[in-house]
Amino acid sequence: xxxxxxxxxxxxxxxxQAKLLKDRYNLVxxxxxxxxxxxxxxxxxxxxxAKTYIDKTQLVPDDVTIKMLINEVERFPNAKxxxxxxxxxxxxQADSLCDFxxxxxxxxxxxxxxxxxxxxxxxxxLIRGKSSGRVNDQSEDRIRIRxxxxxxxxxxxxxxxxxxxxxxxxxxxGTVEEIRxxxxxxxxxx
Ligand code: AP5
Ligand code: MG
Numbered sequence: 020x021x022x023x024x025x026x027x028x029x030x031x032x033x034x035x036q037a038k039l040l041k042d043r044y045n046l047v048x049x050x051x052x053x054x055x056x057x058x059x060x061x062x063x064x065x066x067x068x069a070k071t072y073i074d075k076t077q078l079v080p081d082d083v084t085i086k087m088l089i090n091e092v093e094r095f096p097n098a099k100x101x102x103x104x105x106x107x108x109x110x111x112q113a114d115s116l117c118d119f120x121x122x123x124x125x126x127x128x129x130x131x132x133x134x135x136x137x138x139x140x141x142x143x144x145l146i147r148g149k150s151s152g153r154v155n156d157q158s159e160d161r162i163r164i165r166x167x168x169x170x171x172x173x174x175x176x177x178x179x180x181x182x183x184x185x186x187x188x189x190x191x192x193g194t195v196e197e198i199r200x201x202x203x204x205x206x207x208x209x
Contacts, residue, residue: 020098020099020100020125021044021046021099021100021128021129021206021209022100022101022102022103022120022125022126022127022128023040023046023100023101023102023103023127023128023129023130023131023206023209024103024106024107024127024129024130024131024176024180025037025040025102025103025104025131025133025202026130026131026132026133026176026177027132027133027134027135027191028135028137028140028166028169028170028173028174029140029144029162029165029166029169030135030139030140030141030143030144030147030162031133031134031135031140031191032133032135032143032191032195032198033050033104033105033133034050034052034053034104035195036133036195036198036199036202037050037102037104039195039199040102040199040202040203040206041102043203044099044100044206045099046098046099046100046101046102047095047098047099047100047101047102048101048102048104049088049091049092049101049102049103049104049106050104050105051079051084051087051088051104051105051106051108052104052105053104053105054087054091055069055073055079055087056153059073065083065087068083069083073155074154076155076161076164076165076168077168078108078109078168078172081109081111081112081115084106084108084112085111085112085115085116088103088106088112088116089119092119100128103116103127107176108172108173108176109172109173109176110175110176110179113176113179113180127180127185128185128209129180129185129186129187129205129206129209130176130177130180130185130186130187131187131189131202131205131206132177132186132187132188132189133189133191133198134188134189134190134191134192135191135192136192137166139192140162140166141159141162141163141166144156144162145157145159145162187205189201189202189205
């Protein structure tokens with residue numbers, strides 16, 4: 020069982036690459052952002068709560084997000100491996116993931132981080148915003164706030180996994196196919 024944190028800033032290509040990796044290796048893909056969007060659409064209690072934060076371009080509080088993540092993981096007791104996309108995003112989330120997985124005799128095997136410069140991220144998200152229906156994709160100001168939040172709170176997790184010798188940085192600029200190959204080279208050696 021190989022559990023991967025697929026990491027990167029908003030627009031780095033986590034969702035795009037996670038789907039390819041999932042199909043290739045028969046893994047479970049859990050995207051916290053997608054779970055939130057699903058719940059917002061269904062107007063569940065979790066969705067309504069998450070919406071209040073996401074609409075303000077803020078992170079959803081750790082306690083809510085961690086509880087939801089654990090519920091998601093528990094839906095797949097026979098998973099061959101999990102790709103965590105968009106989680107963890109804070110040190111507290113990373114510690115909680117570690118504690119939760121260890122309680123099941125499991126662990127995060129690697130962080131694969133997609134490195135993409137901010138101007139490329141902004142361009143990609145603005146293009147996606149034309150069709151995604153995601154309000155936070157549609158203005159450069161909102162995208163910049165999300166990127167600032169990422170650089171302040173989330174980027175530090177690279178050090179967190181580096182200290183455990185689990186960090187693998189990947190050049191996230193190029194075609195989807197080129198990046199897929201770079202990720203697979205790392206994954207195959209784990
Ligand atoms: P989330 O859905 O995780 O959004 P995000 O991190 O902002 O990342 P994105 O989904 O925007 O980007 P991505 O890296 O998946 O890139 P994609 O493949 O789509 O989270 C949404 C919100 O939920 C957060 O802002 C937060 O409020 C909340 N939230 C989620 N998780 C949370 C947590 N753990 N704690 C607290 N709050 C949380 O690619 C982007 C675009 O580029 C696409 O259009 C794609 O087609 C295109 N593209 C991809 N690869 C390439 C390429 N190589 N070349 C050109 N274009 C490309
Ligand atoms: Mg995504």
